[in-house]
Amino acid sequence: MDMQPPPAIVQLAQTEQPPEAPVEPVPIKVDVSKYIPESATAVTMIVTLSPPTGQALIYAAGHEKDATLFKAPRSIEEVKLDGPVIYVKLYGATSFDIQYTNYRQPY
Structure with a gap:
């Protein structure tokens, strides 16, 4: 009777690479001062984005959480x-157009 070593069990483990985090847009x-008084506390605007599947976050400096x-x-x-000044972050959009329709001022 021939003695043979048992078959080797080899497992190849694939290293899981973490998914790449999406790049945050710049x-x-x-500058809205041409259209809105500096004392305004809010502005209503119409934003047109291209391509039509895009989105935009718009906020005032220091108020990113209120975007x-x-x-x-x-x-x-x-x-x-x-x-x-306001800031616009585009997600999936490549261009935008803003129309200012109304604004609020403090009493």
Whole structure:
């Protein structure tokens, strides 16, 4: 009787690579002082995005947690203000257009 070693059991473990985190878009600075008084506390705007599947977050400096979401192709929302500058982050959109329709000022 021939003695043979038992068959070797070899397991190849695939190393799981963590999914790549999505790249956070660079905020685009927009000066609204030509259209809205500096004392305004909020502005209602119509945002048109291209392509129509994109989205945009718009917020005032320091108020990222209060960002307003605009969904393409065109939506109207109110954005809180804190000075003459807002920031736009585009998600899946490559361009945007803003129309300012109304604003609120303190009493």
